[in-house]
Each structure stands twice: as structure tokens, then as C-alpha cells.
Amino acid sequence: MSHMLSIEPLTREAFAPFGSVIEADPASMRFINGGNTERFHALARVDAAGEGAGVIINIFRGQPRVFPYSVTMMERHPLGSQSFSPLRDRPWLVVVAEDQGDRPGRPRVFIADGRQGVNYGRNVWHHPLMSVGAVSEFIVVDREGPGNNLEEFHYDEAFVIPDPSSEELR
Structure with missing residues (x-):
């Protein structure tokens, strides 16, 4: 048996229980470099716990x-946050779930436009990267260091994500 999921717009308010939305927010903008550069300041906080831990920057493709796609597993990183920021202006999906007794609950699906990134909080259940329509590259900031920073959970039943390009979602 499978369960259909709906796709929600990615907003700061809706995503707040899971982390931060990373986007050019006018409220955080300040001019730097003699007024030549707009800096959108402190859009998310990086969390890297544990002795010997550090923060690294990666590119994921x-x-x-x-x-339709069947969500059958989720993962989380107990020792650090993890952010994804797209390098191309392409929509992508963000799939998260609240923790329910050390296991993920029912997934929520957000559609991010190509100018929005996310920072998953430490220990937040999420699905691995979900590109839509084309190969997509992302800057990923996460933790490196000793300790097990990956937990996976496999659902007994699938949750199905409809085609995000379908007419019903427009």
C-alpha cells in the first residue's frame, strides 16, 4: 500500500520546524564593499557537533x-546541520518529516524554486537530494569529522510524490 503526498510551496514559516530557507531576503540585506555588493546576512546557522568536527563545502550533482516517485526511506544527521543551495535556476523538491520516537513521521514535500536553498537542522529527517527535470548542482555545507553522522530509516509502506510538473500543481 502507498500513501499520496501533496507538494507545498517552500516558505520560511512552513519549513521552520525543519530548519531554515536560504534565499535573498530583503530584510537581511546590507551593502558592503563600498556599496558595490548586496550581502544577505546570516540566512542560516551551520551546526557541527563533536570533538574534531569541522564544516566543509561540497558540490553535489x-x-x-x-x-510519480515513491519515498521509501529518510535519513538524518545527528551531529550536524546540512544545507543545499542550487547553482542553477531550476525547481527542486525538499522532503522532510517530523521525528516521532526516533523515526520519521509522514513526509512533507516542498517545492523550492531555483533561487531557494534549505538548511536542515541537526537530526531532522529528510530525503536525499531530489532534482526535478534535469541534472542539477548544489552547494552543500555540512559536517565532517569523527562519529556516525548518518542514520537511515526505511518505511514499511511507500509515500508517493506526484509529478511536480503536472497541471494539478499549477
Whole structure:
């Protein structure tokens, strides 16, 4: 048996229980470099716990998913946050779930435009990178260091994400 999921717009308010939305927020903008650069300041906080832990910057190249897509697993990082910021102006999906007794609950699906990133808080259940329509690259900031920073959970039943390009979602 599978359960259909709906796709929600990615907003700061809706995503707040899971982390931060990273986007050019006019409220955080300040001019620097003699007024030549707009800095959107402190859009998310990086969390890297544990002795010997550090913060690293990566590029992930995500292959597009085929829809409808069955979510059968989620993961979380107990020792650090993890952020994803797209390098191309392409929509992508963000799938998260609240913790329910050390396991993920029902997933929520957000559609991010190509100018929005997310920072998953430490220990937040999420699905691995979900590109839509084309190969997409992301700057990923996360923790490096000793300790097990990956937990996976496999659902007994699938949760199905409809095609985000379908007419019903427009």
C-alpha cells in the first residue's frame, strides 16, 4: 500500500520546524564593499557537533528523479546541520518529516524554486537530494569529522510524490 503526498510551496514559516530557507531576503540585506555588493546576512546557522568536527563545502550533482516517485526511506544527521543551495535556476523538491520516537513521521514535500536553498537542522529527517527535470548542482555545507553522522530509516509502506510538473500543481 502507498500513501499520496501533496507538494507545498517552500516558505520560511512552513519549513521552520525543519530548519531554515536560504534565499535573498530583503530584510537581511546590507551593502558592503563600498556599496558595490548586496550581502544577505546570516540566512542560516551551520551546526557541527563533536570533538574534531569541522564544516566543509561540497558540490553535489543530483540526477533527476522520475515521477510519480515513491519515498521509501529518510535519513538524518545527528551531529550536524546540512544545507543545499542550487547553482542553477531550476525547481527542486525538499522532503522532510517530523521525528516521532526516533523515526520519521509522514513526509512533507516542498517545492523550492531555483533561487531557494534549505538548511536542515541537526537530526531532522529528510530525503536525499531530489532534482526535478534535469541534472542539477548544489552547494552543500555540512559536517565532517569523527562519529556516525548518518542514520537511515526505511518505511514499511511507500509515500508517493506526484509529478511536480503536472497541471494539478499549477
